[in-house]
Amino acid sequence: MSQGGSFTFYSYARVDEGRDDRWAYTGIPDIFFYDEGSAREALRELREDVESEPESSWPPMQLEKIETVPISRESIFALLNDGIGAFVKSYEIIDIID
Structure with missing residues (x-):
């Protein structure tokens, strides 16, 4: 199966240093x-x-830069079945808004 490129997106989340898995489902x-x-x-x-x-x-919030894994049939199935964490290759916090 051929693969497409990866993409860069941006998001934000509440700063939570005690959270082990950034991509775990929280209901939000x-x-x-x-x-x-x-x-x-x-x-x-x-x-x-x-x-x-x-x-x-206002709780401190982090602005994030996210890079996806390359697009493929397998990565789309991982996204659908396992959630966004399976689709994220890397992410970095680029700013904290206090």
């Missing part, structure tokens, strides 16, 4: 973006929404 879906600017803007808007609520506090 991950949201992905084509570019860093879009992810950063969405995170800025989320922060404004949270901080506009009385008695709400």
